[in-house]
Amino acid sequence: MENVSAGQSAVPGTGPIGGPPIKKRTxxxxxxxxxxxxxxxxxxxxxxxxxxxxxxxxxxxxxxxxxKDYNIMKGIFGSPWVGFKHFEVIFSSHEFLILLRNTIVISVFKIIFGMVPDILLALILNEIGSRWFKRTIQTISYMPHFLSWVIIYGLALAFLAPADGLINEMLKFFGREPVDFLTSKSWFRPILYITEIWKEVGFGAIIYLAALTSIDPSLYEAAVVDGASRWRKIWHITLPGIRSVIILLLIIRMGNILDAGFGQVYIFLNARVYEVGDIIDTWVFRRGLEEMQFSFAAAVGFFKSVVGLIMVLGANRLAKKFDESGIW
Structure with missing residues (x-):
């Protein structure tokens, strides 16, 4: 047995020899x-x-x-229990598969076009040496985030209106036929993506710019000594440095895979583009609020929550499989 040094106790927690025992905190x-x-x-x-x-x-x-078959007058507890009746109505509806397809397609492309431009803008701003110019560009780019979709639709109408829109005026100037962009099935989704990028790219880049500040500057100094070009530094230092943030945001976005952006789609939607633009949220708005089918709307919301949970768990597990930290 090793010798106990002077003033120390041989038993942990009993205090020094000759002194009172140490009380453990509760x-x-x-x-x-x-x-x-x-x-x-x-x-x-x-x-x-x-x-x-x-x-x-x-x-x-x-x-x-x-x-339940919810009735406002009877309340939640007084309404009759109907089990999975509303879920059967949802999944047996001939509209549901079309709405699900539109929602997933729009949402997936928004994830792609929502993350890549944000990362590119953050990388560009990070490479700008002039601080005042960098701040000016950053401020201008994230200001549209604070505009409502109603205002953005008004701007889009000024550019894309078939009669006197700026773009159609240019087409007519060059002898081309005007295009009715806002009621065209082939143009509806691209307009959604373009307006989403314009509105959110600056604000989304802020997160990546914050992540870039955590990269050790000595890594760039070592790369300069080794003769690495600017593109090499971005590829081997900058992108790996923010990879965990990219994965984290991707997992969060995957949880909202069935949220294709109700506000934007509802403002831009019209009867001629329902086939490609009608999504689950707009369907729920019509059935749940306009037709007062609250139980139906709650059932769709429950379904979306379950799908979102599964997507988050799956994306997090996939991230851990590739040696990323994930959310937890």
Whole structure:
């Protein structure tokens, strides 16, 4: 047995030889100490926790109406129980497969066209040496994020209107026939993608710019010493440095695979493009709110939540398989 040095106890937790035993802190004492030390940080968490409690968790109790024939006058508990009746209506509807296809196609392309331009803009801004020019471009690029889709539709109408839109005026100037972009099935989805990029690219790049600041500058210095070009530094240092952030945002977006952007689609949608533009959310709006079928709307929302959960779990597991950290 090793010798015990002077003033130390041979048994852990009993205190120094000749002194009183050390009292172990209870869970409550540790919590109180931790709370006192970080009280201001806990205080800052309260608004966010209240938001999620009031608008995310408490409304989950209302999902029970997806299994009832909900009547406003009878209330949630007084409405009769119908089981999976509304889910059978959803999956047996001849519209559902078309709506599901449109939703997934629009959402997937929005994920692709929503992430790639954000990353490219962040990389470009990161390579700009002039700080004032960088800030100016960044400010101009993320200002459209704060515009509503109604305003953006008005701008699109000014450019794309068949009679006097700017683009059609240019086509007529060059002897071409005007194109009715906003009611064309072949143009509807590209217009959605283009307006989405214009509106969100600047704001989305902020996250990647923040991630770029965490890359060790010594890596770039070492690359310069080794004679690496700017493209080599981007490919071997910058992109790997923000790879975890890209994976994280991709997983989050996969959870919203059935959210193709109700506000944008609803504003741009018209009867002539229903075949390619009608999505699950616009369908639910018509059936659930305009026709007062609240149980039907809740059933669709429940289905979307389950699909989103499966997509998040699958994407997170896939990320871990490729040695990425994932969300958890």
């Amino acid at each position: 869970l409550k004492q540790r919590f109180v100490k931790n709370f006192k030390e970080y009280k201001w940080m806990y205080l800052m968490l309260i608004p966010g926790m209240l938001y999620y409690l009031c608008f995310k968790y408490l409304p989950m109790a209302g999902l029970v109406i997806a299994f």
